[in-house]
Amino acid sequence: MREDILEIGGAKRRITIHDVAAAAGVSISTASKALNNNGRMGDETRERVKRVAMEIGFRPNALARGLLSKRSFTIGLLTNDTYGRFTLPVMAGVSEALVDHGVSVFLCAIEDDPALGQIHVEAMLDKQVDGIIATGKRLDRRLPVDLSNLPVPVVYAFTEGTPDSVTFRSDDAHGATLAVQWLQQIGRQRIVHITGPRDFFSVHERADAFSQAAGVAEPVMYGVWSESWGHEAIAQIWSRSGEKPDALFCGNDQIARGAVDALRERGIKVPEDVSVIGFDNWEIVAAQTRPPLTTVDMELKELGRQAGLTVLALAEGRPVEPGVRKLPCRLVVRQSCGGDSPRK
Amino acid sequence: MREDILEIGGAKRRITIHDVAAAAGVSISTASKALNNNGRMGDETRERVKRVAMEIGFRPNALARGLLSKRSFTIGLLTNDTYGRFTLPVMAGVSEALVDHGVSVFLCAIEDDPALGQIHVEAMLDKQVDGIIATGKRLDRRLPVDLSNLPVPVVYAFTEGTPDSVTFRSDDAHGATLAVQWLQQIGRQRIVHITGPRDFFSVHERADAFSQAAGVAEPVMYGVWSESWGHEAIAQIWSRSGEKPDALFCGNDQIARGAVDALRERGIKVPEDVSVIGFDNWEIVAAQTRPPLTTVDMELKELGRQAGLTVLALAEGRPVEPGVRKLPCRLVVRQSCGGDSPRK
DNA sequence: CAAAAGTGAGAAAACCTTTTCTCACTTGAC
DNA sequence: GTCAAGTGAGAAAAGGTTTTCTCACTTTTG
Numbered sequence: 001m002r003e004d005i006l007e008i009g010g011a012k013r014r015i016t017i018h019d020v021a022a023a024a025g026v027s028i029s030t031a032s033k034a035l036n037n038n039g040r041m042g043d044e045t046r047e048r049v050k051r052v053a054m055e056i057g058f059r060p061n062a063l064a065r066g067l068l069s070k071r072s073f074t075i076g077l078l079t080n081d082t083y084g085r086f087t088l089p090v091m092a093g094v095s096e097a098l099v100d101h102g103v104s105v106f107l108c109a110i111e112d113d114p115a116l117g118q119i120h121v122e123a124m125l126d127k128q129v130d131g132i133i134a135t136g137k138r139l140d141r142r143l144p145v146d147l148s149n150l151p152v153p154v155v156y157a158f159t160e161g162t163p164d165s166v167t168f169r170s171d172d173a174h175g176a177t178l179a180v181q182w183l184q185q186i187g188r189q190r191i192v193h194i195t196g197p198r199d200f201f202s203v204h205e206r207a208d209a210f211s212q213a214a215g216v217a218e219p220v221m222y223g224v225w226s227e228s229w230g231h232e233a234i235a236q237i238w239s240r241s242g243e244k245p246d247a248l249f250c251g252n253d254q255i256a257r258g259a260v261d262a263l264r265e266r267g268i269k270v271p272e273d274v275s276v277i278g279f280d281n282w283e284i285v286a287a288q289t290r291p292p293l294t295t296v297d298m299e300l301k302e303l304g305r306q307a308g309l310t311v312l313a314l315a316e317g318r319p320v321e322p323g324v325r326k327l328p329c330r331l332v333v334r335q336s337c338g339g340d341s342p343r344k
Numbered sequence: 345m346r347e348d349i350l351e352i353g354g355a356k357r358r359i360t361i362h363d364v365a366a367a368a369g370v371s372i373s374t375a376s377k378a379l380n381n382n383g384r385m386g387d388e389t390r391e392r393v394k395r396v397a398m399e400i401g402f403r404p405n406a407l408a409r410g411l412l413s414k415r416s417f418t419i420g421l422l423t424n425d426t427y428g429r430f431t432l433p434v435m436a437g438v439s440e441a442l443v444d445h446g447v448s449v450f451l452c453a454i455e456d457d458p459a460l461g462q463i464h465v466e467a468m469l470d471k472q473v474d475g476i477i478a479t480g481k482r483l484d485r486r487l488p489v490d491l492s493n494l495p496v497p498v499v500y501a502f503t504e505g506t507p508d509s510v511t512f513r514s515d516d517a518h519g520a521t522l523a524v525q526w527l528q529q530i531g532r533q534r535i536v537h538i539t540g541p542r543d544f545f546s547v548h549e550r551a552d553a554f555s556q557a558a559g560v561a562e563p564v565m566y567g568v569w570s571e572s573w574g575h576e577a578i579a580q581i582w583s584r585s586g587e588k589p590d591a592l593f594c595g596n597d598q599i600a601r602g603a604v605d606a607l608r609e610r611g612i613k614v615p616e617d618v619s620v621i622g623f624d625n626w627e628i629v630a631a632q633t634r635p636p637l638t639t640v641d642m643e644l645k646e647l648g649r650q651a652g653l654t655v656l657a658l659a660e661g662r663p664v665e666p667g668v669r670k671l672p673c674r675l676v677v678r679q680s681c682g683g684d685s686p687r688k
Numbered sequence: 689c690a691a692a693a694g695t696g697a698g699a700a701a702a703c704c705t706t707t708t709c710t711c712a713c714t715t716g717a718c
Numbered sequence: 719g720t721c722a723a724g725t726g727a728g729a730a731a732a733g734g735t736t737t738t739c740t741c742a743c744t745t746t747t748g
Contacts, residue, residue, distance in 0.1 A: 014495055014734095016733095016734055016735085017734065017735065017736095018734080026697075026698085027697065027698045027699080028698090028699095028734090028735085028736095029697075029698060029699075029700090029736080029737080029738095030696085030697055030698070032735065032736055032737085033697090033736085033737085036735095036736075038736080038737080039696090039697085039737085039738095040694095040695065040696060040697080041695090041696055041697065042695085042696065042697090045696080045697080059466065059469065059470050060470065060734080060735070061411070061470070061472060061733090061734050061735070062470040062471045062472065063407045063410045063411045063416060063471070063472050063733090063734080063735095064411055064703085064733070064734035064735045064736090065734080065735055065736075066407045066703090066735095067405070067407045067408055067411060067702095067703045067704065067705095067733095067734080067735080068702070068703045068734090068735055068736055068737085069703085069735090069736075070703080072407060072471075073471075074450075074471065076448075077451075082436070083432070083627070083628075084428050084432045088427070088428045088432070091451065091453070092426070092453060095451070095452070095453060099460070099463060099464065099467070102467060102470075104420075104450045104452070104464075104467050104468065104471060105450065105451060106418075106448045106449065106450060106451075107421075107435065107439070107449060107450075107451040108439070108448070109435070109436060109439060116443070119443060120443065120448075122403065123443070123446060123448050124448065125403065126403050126404065126405070126406040126446075127406045127407070127416075127417075127418065127448060128405060128406065128407050151358055226632065227632045228632075228634075254632065261605070265609075283427070284427075284628065284629070285628070288570065288571045288572075288598065290572075360703095360704060360705085361704070361705065361706095362704080370727075370728085371727065371728045371729080372704090372705085372706095372728090372729095373706080373707080373708095373727075373728060373729075373730090374726085374727055374728070376705065376706055376707085377706085377707085377727090380705095380706075380707095382706080382707080383707085383708095383726090383727085384724095384725065384726060384727080385725090385726055385727065386725085386726065386727090389726080389727080404704080404705065404706095405703090405704050405705070407703085407704075407705095408703070408704035408705045408706090408733090409704080409705055409706075410705095410733095411703095411704080411705080411732090411733045411734065411735095412704085412705060412706055412707085412732070412733050413705090413706080413733090414733080689748105690747100690748095691746105691747085691748085692745100692746080692747075692748095693744100693745080693746070693747085694743100694744080694745070694746085695742100695743080695744070695745085696741105696742090696743085696744095697740105697741090697742090697743105698739105698740085698741085698742100699738105699739085699740075699741095700737100700738090700739080700740095701736100701737085701738080701739095702735100702736085702737085702738100703734105703735090703736095704733105705732100705733095706731100706732085706733095707730100707731085707732085708729105708730090708731085708732100709728105709729085709730080709731095710727105710728085710729075710730095711726105711727090711728085711729095712725100712726090712727090712728100713724100713725080713726085713727105714723105714724080714725075714726095715722105715723085715724075715725090716721105716722090716723080716724090717720100717721085717722080717723095718719100718720090718721085718722100
């Protein structure tokens with residue numbers, strides 16, 4: 001039996017500060033003050049209480065504490081990203097940043113269902129969460145639930161927020177620029193951008209940055225977020241007459257993988273003949289591609305970390321400037337561009 | 345401003361049962377009893393209290409309620425599956441099963457770090473979780489944290505549990521049998537099993553079931569859980585002399601994908617010449633393979649759902665038989681075996 | 689030596705809800 | 719007209735913790 005559970009008449013009972021007080025021969029208030037380094041008392045008393053508390057394995061009941069302090073040391077993470085591709089790194093960052101502060105995270109997957117979203121938000125509020133982080137799978141879409149005017153702070157991460165809120169997002173233009181500059185550094189001249197559907201905001205951002213960095217004459221091909229579109233795009237390019245590109249910048253890793261596979265099937269060598277860069281750094285796709293993909297990482301874990309620290313600051317009443325914060329991307333160099341350093 | 349927040353001197357205050365009582369002109373106790381359909385009172389009074397509570401948007405404070413009832417309506421999900429491939433479906437099932445009961449889920453990713461695991465477990469216990477579900481990425485490994493003798497019930501899902509605990513897992517032998525029988529039904533005779541490392545328990549289970557169903561003479565090839573092993577296995581088989589298989593049963597979808605790609609590159613048609621079945625039904629891999637993979641789904645969401653309901657039952661003191669429960673798998677038919685029904 | 693200042697520790701209220709107990713009043717029966 | 723039973727609703731305690739207030743006692747100061 002664990003030492004910090006009292007067995008009384010067969011029923012387990014958690015040990016409370018009453019037990020500590022009794023064991024140390026002091027009052028409850030003294031025990032509390034000793035443990036929290038509050039109030040006035042002799043050093044000997046304080047140490048004795050602490051020692052006794054440690055010995056009998058006392059851990060304060062967070063419910064009781066929260067009731068009084070109006071802080072539950074709990075936040076909610078709301079997401080509509082069922083597959084978890086974006087939410088998982090964000091969640092990891094949030095959790096990592098907050099565990100040091102004793103904050104736990106409720107994960108609520110609401111799957112684009114407004115009713116389910118409402119239920120989860122109400123459940124979180126009932127449980128007195130200190131704040132909510134809303135995250136999703138798309139920068140330019142709202143979660144299907146109204147988070148304005150909640151009694152707790154809300155921070156948006158990788159999803160569209162309200163105008164006066166704090167929103168963290170990736171700087172897709174930066175990511176695209178990184179990719180193009182890398183390709184140029186290794187000597188590539190004719191770059192094609194194969195990307196996703198036009199109605200994604202991030203598609204525009206990346207495409208605009210691409211045009212600016214690569215030159216407005218370089219072609220942009222819009223399609224869908226799948227491997228097969230990568231295949232098809234290659235088929236289209238190589239069925240056209242004229243000079244072929246020596247580099248591809250793809251809108252995500254799946255498209256890039258499709259393109260790489262299609263090139264290989266045509267006998268075109270990656271990276272010797274054509275360099276390819278993806279986007280997302282989705283390990284399972286990027287690392288398993290032959291050759292493994294050089295790709296743009298949106299640093300979602302860092303994004304989650306910052307969102308976590310921000311919601312904590314807001315919960316503690318510290319002032320936070322509202323607005324959109326764009327986080328820089330990072331180029332992850334693997335083998336699909338040729339070598340791990342720019343050619344001279 | 346939302347109706348359920350009172351603005352007092354600039355500070356937001358959540359509304360409590362005191363406000364309901366005052367607004368309805370009754371005492372706190374009467375208000376509580378009215379809302380919980382407890383105690384005795386006139387129908388008119390009860391209805392009036394309920395109406396008033398609804399109007400001013402009262403929601404009971406779960407912390408206060410939990411303090412009294414010793415139920416927090418909160419459970420913890422502990423996982424070491426950083427990538428979330430297995431945890432995400434489990435989590436979805438748990439959440440889906442418990443949201444109806446007003447239970448929220450703390451997600452704690454501990455990444456095989458015992459210290460981190462300890463921290464998370466203690467944080468959960470402090471927050472008085474009603475129970476813990478432990479889940480992982482491997483059936484035959486323990487989480488790096490001791491969950492025995494906790495003051496709350498623990499249920500294991502897709503991870504090795506203690507002998508006297510309740511454990512839910514997939515029936516891998518059943519899944520393998522399903523795969524082989526399907527291949528036999530569509531007329532395949534010579535099946536090869538290409539699977540993962542020998543030290544995985546589920547690899548043995550699947551391989552044994554494979555041998556039993558396909559015949560002990562059919563070859564089993566052990567390797568790693570990657571696409572490249574799928575490639576290599578195909579290279580090995582086709583470099584050997586003798587009759588080639590007309591079907592492959594792969595240990596996971598990544599191996600299957602690698603195998604399918606390798607076959608295509610050799611000009612061998614899937615499914616016309618060789619049928620391929622994967623394992624895991626990992627959408628992102630299975631659905632993007634050309635052709636999309638027929639594969640075995642371990643029904644992890646259902647597994648999560650049952651784990652959730654079980655931990656709830658234990659939390660409520662209902663008796664649950666300890667032991668290992670194996671959940672049947674399901675064959676997801678796509679196009680890598682040929683057609684969507686057995687050949688005659 | 690008396691008053692003031694300082695020190696150690698406990699009592700009680702507060703957080704919000706639920707539940708048991710008690711009380712006053714009404715109704716029905718004899 | 720009295721007593722018992724029934725009805726409606728409030729008082730109070732409990733749950734575990736923190737914090738403020740108070741009190742008794744000791745030390746310092748003039």
